[in-house]
Amino acid sequence: MFRRLAATLPAAGITPNAISVFGMIVAIGAGTCLASTSAFPAPSRLLFVLAAAGIQFRLLANMLDGMVAIEGNLRSPTGDLYNEIPDRISDTFVLIGAGYAISSLPVLGYLAALGALFVTYCRALGRSLGLPSDFRG
DSSP, rough: OHHHHHHHHHHHHHHHHHHHHHHHHHHHHHHHHHHHHHHHTTTHHHHHHHHHHHHHHHHHHHHHHHHHHTTOOOTTTTEEEEEHHHHHHHHHHHHHHHSSSSSSSSOOOHHHHHHHHHHHHHHHHHHHTTOOOOOOO
């Protein structure tokens, strides 16, 4: 199913970089929804559902951008940047937003975002030393 979707996106003129940016925009919305639950407790259930849906769309975009780039042979000189930078921005917004969510502590969101950036830094450092990337989680 996802392979079919990845094959149809380039036919519609959608590039891997556009998919990455779309995923980032959705993640910013998800993080904003999470953070808004403490400011607007009445619609918090709806905000949590919207945030969960946004996170899933962001993950789908994260998977599809690579599939479209590799299987559609649409790699670009800036592809590595578009693959990493929107992901880091997405992680940061969602994790900090979760820290501001109802019954949470903002400092935990900031620490989680910092931890996610540190893991990415370690992977980049390993790659610069000639080691392969490991995306197993």
